[in-house]
Amino acid sequence: MLLASPSAFALPARGAPLPEFSARDLTSGPHASDELKGRPALVVIITDKDAGAGMRQWFAEADRRMPKSVHRQSLITLHLPFFVSEGTARGKAKEQVPRAYWKDTWLDKNGDMGKVLDLAPSHTPYVLALDARGHVIASMHGTADSPEARSIWAALSR
Numbered sequence: 001m002l003l004a005s006p007s008a009f010a011l012p013a014r015g016a017p018l019p020e021f022s023a024r025d026l027t028s029g030p031h032a033s034d035e036l037k038g039r040p041a042l043v044v045i046i047t048d049k050d051a052g053a054g055m056r057q058w059f060a061e062a063d064r065r066m067p068k069s070v071h072r073q074s075l076i077t078l079h080l081p082f083f084v085s086e087g088t089a090r091g092k093a094k095e096q097v098p099r100a101y102w103k104d105t106w107l108d109k110n111g112d113m114g115k116v117l118d119l120a121p122s123h124t125p126y127v128l129a130l131d132a133r134g135h136v137i138a139s140m141h142g143t144a145d146s147p148e149a150r151s152i153w154a155a156l157s158r
Contacts, residue, residue, distance in 0.1 A: 011126060011139040012117065018043075018134045021116040023075070024086075026094050026102035037134035040156055041071040045126040047114050049078055052096040054125045054143060059101075061144040065153045074105040077114035079121060084109060129155040 012018065022032045036043065044058045059072055076093055089109040097105050106113070111121075119126055122141065129138040129152045138155035140148045 011119070011128065011141065012136045014136055014138065016136050018128070018130060018136065019116045021113045023077075023106035023108045023113055024090075026090055026097060026105045026107060028090070029103060031106050034134065036071070036073060036130055037132065039069065039071050039132050041073050041128075041130040042066065042152070042156055043073045043075060043128040043130060045075040045077065045113070045117065045119065045128070047077055047079075047111070047119050047121045047126070048123050049080070049092070051123050051125060054123070056096075058125060058127060058144045061149070066156050070156050072101070072104060074101065075113050076105065076107040077111050077117075077119070078107075078109050079111040079114075080109040127152055 018033050018036060020033050022030065024030055042058070042062055044055050046052065046055050055074060062070070062072055074097070078089065080089055086109050090107055093105065093107055094102065114121075117126070124141060124143065126141050127139065127149075128136055131137045138151045140152060142148050
């Protein structure tokens with residue numbers, strides 16, 4: 001019998017378009033998922049406020065393995081208490097994200113992007129490789145140094 005964690009099947013399937021969602025970046029600028037069309041993209045998604053180190057690991061590894069033409073996108077989708085404002089969440093994220101990437105880091109404090117993508121809360125990042133049409137060409141839930149990460153690097157190096 002093959003056992004898998006529930007999150008193993010939560011990511012969009014290979015060949016599927018990225019679902020529609022919207023969010024604001026760390027400068028409060030509005031964005032929609034269709035903006036990720038037009039060029040290949042590495043999309044690293046965190047669903048836990050303490051998963052920032054895992055996200056940074058992915059982007060550090062991407063700098064070594066991927067061409068600069070591949071867009072790097074961060075999605076932070078959390079389930080924070082009602083009394084934590086979007087501004088407070090954005091301020092905490094800014095402390096962890098270099099200023100150069102604030103517009104490429106989209107955040108929602110209510111977990112809306114995670115719901116659309118059907119992702120469970122996790123300390124481990126979810127990762128999508130998208131082609132220029134915005135379709136998933138590889139996906140995984142894991143760390144940048146795991147053997148499974150090879151599928152992401154291979155998909156975005158073509």
